[in-house]
Amino acid sequence: MDLTPYVDNLRRELAAAADASGDEARALAERLSVPLESAARLTLLNVLSAAMGDVTRELAPGSVDVRLRGTDPEFVVTPPPAPEPMREAREPAAAPVVAASPAAEADDGAMVRINLRLPAHLKGRAEGAAAAAGLSVNAWLVRAVAVALDGGGNANGPGRGKEPGGRGFTGWVR
Template identity: 55%
Template sequence: MELDRYAERLRSQLAAVAEAGSEETRALAERMSVALEPAIRLALLELLSEAAGEISRELAPGGVDVRLRGQDPELVVSRPTDPAPAAPAAAAAAQAAVDDEPASFRTTLRLPERLKARVEQTAAAEGVSVNTWLVRAVAAALETDRPRTPPQSGSRFTGWVR
């Protein structure tokens, strides 16, 4: 999906409005349209991302993701390939909690390259997007029956444990 035509439409509308003004007004409108293009692109991407989130909530367990290819967004629809096997009670409860959540937010997650590749492979094998897979994994991790005890003062832990 190319955002250029939408940004160009806004530029031409701004230019049409500026035609009513002086030469200085038209030059200012031209400079403003160039300067506003990144903000316009970002606003359009945010709109697409929010729309994809709303559609994904309705399509569960499938979904829609917005991915960037260069500067242009791409909508990727994921459909479940096979009915999911019966999930353990904790995972089912975690998924129900995720499905009932009315709003979402965006966060940045930095993963080592090797872990990122494994997440992408696993999500693809399950027929879901990386985002959906990560949301389910986080929700399932938070819904375990075992109580979590905070580390004692002065203790240091690193790594990942199941």
């Protein structure tokens, strides 16, 4: 992005304002316009960086970075990952059902609250997987986190173990 037109416009505006005040002000404006150019460029870069920070927060997990090339900024856009394409109706739905890990059962039962921000496409998929498993989204997420942190569950793989009562669990986990 070329900042020169914006800096030149600022210089013209300063000269126009100085013209209204006489010859002394015009000469002062001419002397100040060259040193003010770098300050104006820096201020514009700060504004652009702040704006791209706001854009990045809205794009998360994507981002927009501002890089300096010579005296001009360059924008680098990193788009969020594309959602997976819809599966055909014939393909069985990947309904994650995971067994609670033994470590989670040995927990003292204390609960803590966290806020989790998910992109809309992941939230929808998590809700669908939880519904298919007959669980609340919270219970499904607790089980998924437990399996992920315990290295994938038991020796039979995630969701393919036997509980002490002999009930089996099957499902898919990514």
